[in-house]
Amino acid sequence: MSRLYTPGPVRLPFDVAAAGALQPLHHRSAEFRLIAEKLFTDLSALHCSSRPVALLSGSGTTGMDAALASTITAGSTVIVVAFGRFGERIITMCRNLGANVLPLTAEWGDVVEPEVIADAVRDNPTATACWLVHSETSTGVAINLRPVLDVIRSIRPDILIGIDAITSLAVHELRADEWDVDIIVSASQKGLMAPPGLSTVWISERAEERLVRTAALTLNIADILRAAKDATFLWTPPVTIIRQLSVACSRIQKEGLENVWQRHSHISDVLRQGLRDRGLLLFGRATSNAVTAVHIAQPREFRETLLREFDILIAGGQGHLASNVVRIGTCGDHTVTDMLDLLWAIDVVLARVGVDS
Amino acid sequence: MSRLYTPGPVRLPFDVAAAGALQPLHHRSAEFRLIAEKLFTDLSALHCSSRPVALLSGSGTTGMDAALASTITAGSTVIVVAFGRFGERIITMCRNLGANVLPLTAEWGDVVEPEVIADAVRDNPTATACWLVHSETSTGVAINLRPVLDVIRSIRPDILIGIDAITSLAVHELRADEWDVDIIVSASQKGLMAPPGLSTVWISERAEERLVRTAALTLNIADILRAAKDATFLWTPPVTIIRQLSVACSRIQKEGLENVWQRHSHISDVLRQGLRDRGLLLFGRATSNAVTAVHIAQPREFRETLLREFDILIAGGQGHLASNVVRIGTCGDHTVTDMLDLLWAIDVVLARVGVDS
Known part of the structure; x- marks a missing residue:
């Protein structure tokens, strides 16, 4: 199995992986309940909040499906900030739900400026929600979230602010309560360094009051959140992945969330500088600490050589x-040494295929 | 961890459990593709069909959500046969989608007779679909599916016939192509003896032609099926569970699907006879080979004693x-010896708490 430097799934810490071989616990058993209670507490803490987090079986896209369907009614106006594939997907998803979407887009590699977002929020007082991608996985660009949130909130204290934090949770600083956001969607296989299979949806009190019923039972955040408050699940959840996620969250708690943010910032800096030192051009603003996109003349050959010679997958x-372009993931428990290993392998590959070959 | 005799999650065969500790493969890697191709082929075979099976992240309820939302339009008429909790849930789900539901219900423990279903199908020529639960997990009653399907099909060659096979796939005989059904929903943690986290939706050619777009991206069977035909996934799937499911399906293929059906029939007979021999009264018709419901005067004390003294969870x-009532699960790789172990433990517990205490 190759060593993953992908923006999810990520390589698992050994104890997270090992927990995957345990027999499933029954989801109504006392033993599972203890694990679930601890996990729900940890997940709230990872959002810098005391509010419960809804846990859904699925990928980040499932979480987005549920969050959008549970907060958008047909005909409502929604502002969506998009500067890459995943922002564009939110536009599509909102339109599928019958929303009147105001897309605020930027070129891939760039970001939408706070003033543009402020103007849109000011000019559209009937907009019920504004969605932003924190870290855009397709381009490696993170938005400087705090100032944007502040400006939106100053104009519209009541608008629902939704964040796609799929590759930013436990990677970039994100404080749900203090920053006064409303919806935060993430997934197990990125910064949370567990296997894919779970999506997290954090919901503010303001958003909870406005939740709407979804047509699909399993996407109904109101019901799922009610169960989460009691540390239970309405349908059979992926119990083995939950166990692995609980081990992963314990690791993050032990390291300390601020240290985890700091580590991701540091290893991304090391990686970015290392790539520049090798004469490579980073793609766009390259501000995400979860994934770095870099120009490569022959990306396919580059990736295949890295995989064949070093068993490294980017x-x-x-x-x-x-x-x-290729994209290098730095979510999870990567260290500076992992970055140096990768850069050394890249040296060898570049000597083989050439920087501009 | 207790030994599970629950109708899902089930105890995993050792190699299925062990595969859970492997590092996640990337879902776009060549290595994962080989596993996915084999799994999709095996899943078709388990449905006695050559048609592809859509694989969704989630529990059986997610599969039902997707199957219903992808085949029901608001205002359409749907016949739902319900003789337990899960049949009743289908009625709710269809109503949530705006369908005009004709519920055909029976008391819990009983089953709806084929003539009643035939009459409803005959009397409602505008009904677009008829849904049935094959094995009702809440009551331990399985419907004798083949004659019911034949009579529905003889009256309405074009109606969509949907089957909740969540606890019947790889437990009870079910032949998708030969029996001319349209939609079959199941999940990974029952007869397929993998961990929870995946739902399967088999779709006939007839149903595929009538698929409708869902509001939620991740429930759209048309897209998911298109990807399945190419052995790919549209969003990050639960790769570790997929790997475990592939090991489990290989085991079923090796044992032989008909042998698996036969084994479940045999062990259920052994269990039912053993329970009767102990003076216990089976609940209702007790025809499911996935779960047996039995009257117990003090079910809570009975279950707790079984768990405390024998580490057995029912x-x-x-x-x-x-x-x-208590319910004993017989899905998965249980053997006659497992049933005898359980019956011996039940002897001890009954001596303690008494049959009618």
Whole structure:
């Protein structure tokens, strides 16, 4: 199995992996309940909040489906900030739900400026929600969230602010209560360094009061959140993944959330500087600490050589970037040494395929 | 961890459990693709079909959500046969989707007779679908599916026939192509003896032509099925559970599907006879080979003693049956020896708490 430097799934810490071989606990058993209670507490803490987090079986996209369907009614106006594939997907998802979408877009690699967002919020007083991607996995660009949130909130104290934090939770600083956001969606296989299979949806009190019923039973955040408050699940949850996630969250708690943010910032800096030192051009603003996109003349050959020679897997570019970009994931428990290992392997590969070959 | 005799999650075969500790493969990697291709082929075979099976992250309820939302339009008429909690849940789910539901219900423990279903199908020529639960997990009653399917199909060659096979797939005989059904929903943690986290939705050609778009991206069977035909996934799937399911399906293939059906029939007979021999009264028709419900005067004390003294977990009764019924699961790789172990433990517990105490 190759060593993953992808923006999810990520390589698991050994104890997280090992927990995956345990027999499933029954989801109504006392033993499982203890694990669930601890996990729900840890998940709240990872959001810097005391509020419960809804836990859904699925990927980040499932969490987005549930969060959007539970807060958007047909015909309502929703502002969506999009500067990459995943922001664009939110636009599609909102439109599928019958929303009137105001898309605020930027070129891939760039970010939408706070003033543009402020103007849109000011000019559309009937908008019920504004959605932002914190760390855009397709481009490696993170938005400087805090100032944007402050400006939105100063104009519209009541608008629902939703964050796609799928590759930012436990990677970038994000404080749900203090920053006064309303919905935060993430997933188990990124910063939470567990296997894929779980999605998290944090909901503010303000948003909880406005939750709407979904047509699909399993996407109904109101019901799922009610169960979460009691540390239970309405349907059979992926109990083995929950156990693994609980081990992973304990690790994050032990390291300390601020230390985890700091580590991701540091290893991303090391990686980015290392890539620049090798004459490589980073793609766009390159501000995400979860994934770094970099121009490579022959990305396919580059990735295949890295995999064949070093058993290291990095991601290709998405969409129109497939032909000239690769993406390196730094979510999870990566260390500086992991970055140096990768950069050394890249040296060898570049000597083989050439920087501009 | 207790030994599970619950109707899902089930105890995992050792190699299925062990595969859970492997590092996640990337879902776009060549290595994962080989596993996915084999799994999709095996899943088709388990449905006695050559048609692809859509694989969704979630429990059986997610599969039902997706199957219903992808085949029901608001205002359409749907016949739902319900003789327990899960049949009743289908009625709720169809109503949530705006369908005009014709419920055909029977008392819990009983089953709806084929003539009643035939009459409803005959009397409602505009009904677009008819849903049935194959094995009702809440009551331990399985419907004799083949004759019911034949009579529905003889009256309405075009109606969509949907089957909740969540606890019947790889437990009871079920032949998708030959029996001319349209939709079959199941899940990983029952007869497929993998951990919870995956739902399967098999779709006939007839149903595929009538698939409708869902509001939620992740419930859209048309898209998911298109990906399945190429052995790929649209969003990050639970790769570790997929790997475990692939090991489990290989075991079923090795044992032979008909042998698996036969084994479940045999061990259920042994269990039922053993329970009767101990003076216990089976609940209702007791025809499911996945779960047997049995009257127990003090179910809570009975279950707790079994757990405390033997580390054996069985399920309680659902809904109004909670006060006088327990449910014993026989999905998965149970053997006759497992049944004898359980019956021996039950002897000891009954001597302690008494049959009618």
